[in-house]
Amino acid sequence: MRTEKIGPTLLVTDVPTLTSDNCRAFKEFVRGALEPGHTLVEVDLGAARSVDSNGLGALISIHKTLCGRGGRVRLLHPSPLISEMFTLLQFDKIFEIIPRPT
């Protein structure tokens, strides 16, 4: 995983999976990279092959952290399967989701 800081945005890329075995590490990684001026976290899921409910819990956790400072989380380019799961779980009501370019 990598992070890029662009003004008030923290971009997280190269997320291979977001599952039970790495969700805790993901949360700590993102929180560790957050700086006081960051109000938007973008998680690029373009490389994510699988996401499970524990990974979703990690995204919710970061979302709450950002809400606490008046910020938000945006999810980028999830695979069709992950998108379908987001819809199923009504994540589109919590996160801004940017679809994968066709």
Place this chain on the structure above:
Amino acid sequence: MTETPDQWVRRFALSFPCELAEVREACRRSRVELAAAGLGEDELGYWELILAEAGNNSVYYALGWQKHLPVRFEFFVDEHWVEARVQDHGPGFELPDQVELPPPDSEDGRGLFLIKTLTDEAAYYRGKGENWLVLRRQRLTPGTPPAIATAPVPDDRQKQQLADSEATLDLMTEELASAYESLSTIFRFSAELSEQPKPEEFARKWLGEVSKIAAADWFILRLMEEGEGLKVVASSVDLAGREVLSMENAGEGDVSLEMRAASFRMDVWFDPTHPVAAIDPLAKFAGQGSGFAHPIVINDRLVGVLSVGRYLTDTVFQAGQVSLIQTFADFLGIQIRNAQFQHQQLQTKLTARELQIAADIQRSLLPKQLPQVPGFELVGHYQSARQVGGDFYDVVETADGGLILAIADVMGKGVPAAMFAAIFRSQLRAAAERATSPAAMLTWLNRSLFADLDQVEMFITAELVFFNPRDREIVLSAAGHPPLILAGSDGRLQEVENSGMPLGVLADTDYTERKVTLPPGANLLLFTDGLTEARDPQGQLLWLGPLEKCLVQGARTGQRAGQTKAALIALVEAHQQGVPAGDDQTFLLLAESRSDPRGNPAKK
């Protein structure tokens, strides 16, 4: 991992340690297998997610020892459906029909929702020590029909049929060979049984034989021991302190492959994909190998567990070898049960014989005919309890025309008590020849018997009565014995007590005595405590009162001794209402015989 590629229904399974990191790898491997079964990319994604959720739950909810047991995925794939079964060892849960989404800001609680939503059928079966989550999902596009059914090229089909036929023949040959081996082994086994060898040696020898035939590297036979658990009786390996598996400790016990086989009454297998737990007593041998634990159940009763294994997995047990081991184990179980049954029967017969011997001794001690003196009638009664005790009575004539009445109760049951009763009677007869008083006689008897009684921690209660019919006097002395009862024809009653220590308690003790003149029409009763302690169906004791009334009634009405004896026996039986006596019931009754019911002596 196992597979049956020659059948249209593809089956495979994998097991993995109960750890989150292993769930991810198991999902990846499952995905590869499902892809090989022809599932499309979308379906693979769904299944990977479903399995991840199910696997994670299996890990999260396992507690304590349950974390040592592997999680197992099993798959059944056909043309239209995929079925996955997930085995966990946690406490289990109730799978609701409908799973609601958690609040949006909740960080967990979405796993079950995904499982229920992404599958067409989901059921959770809770068992003892293991649970199964069974998940079914219809395939998005029907699978490719099996090669056998569609292969249009005649040559290929013929080749396939030939290969199938050869495989079937191989299986049949192996089955026949194993059946022959089983029968042959059982015949030789039965022949040796007729020599009645010790079960442990016998089991060890023949399990060694069967292991060779079935190419097993090791075996362990445990038998169920009452109150202990599964105990090793024959083993080719050193179990180093794990010889007994307690059935009481079911939690920890379920970690053990053998305990699980015993609990579920079914074979439990192990191999590197379905390993035994690290704390399992078999872990040392089963590590990288394969094998199984087979419960031996006869008539729905667990007799034991036979475990066999191989150190390496390059060759797994063939069906015929498994059949041989199972058949032999069951046959061995029947033989062991029969041996145990025969042993129990022998013990029962021995016990019955011992009781018979004791009863015979008791009977031989009782006088065939009681001596009589003019003007009095003397009768005795002895009723043995279910377990023969050590009661007896005796009457010895003295040189001066009197009688020595003796009654005794040896503490204990069976042959030992009867033997001491015999010794006591012999000593009593010897002492009677030179005895001048009951107290001196008891003192001598105590000194004479003390060493023997003390050695076996037994004692005797006894009462001696010297009766002089001429003077109508009795002199009595007792050693820890109940008082005698004396009733007169005037209805007066006396409990005459004079008791010292039971015989065999103190090495050197002196006994005292009392002299009593018999009242007119006297009824004198000497008895053992089995009489007063007769119980009714509610457990209530008879006590002394009813006996005394009966005795007074006999004296007042001038009953003959035989009538009063019959009344006493009837009284006890009426109280017991059929309840078997817990102790011997013995009494001696001296009744003044008279023709005048007012109580005047018939003869002085």
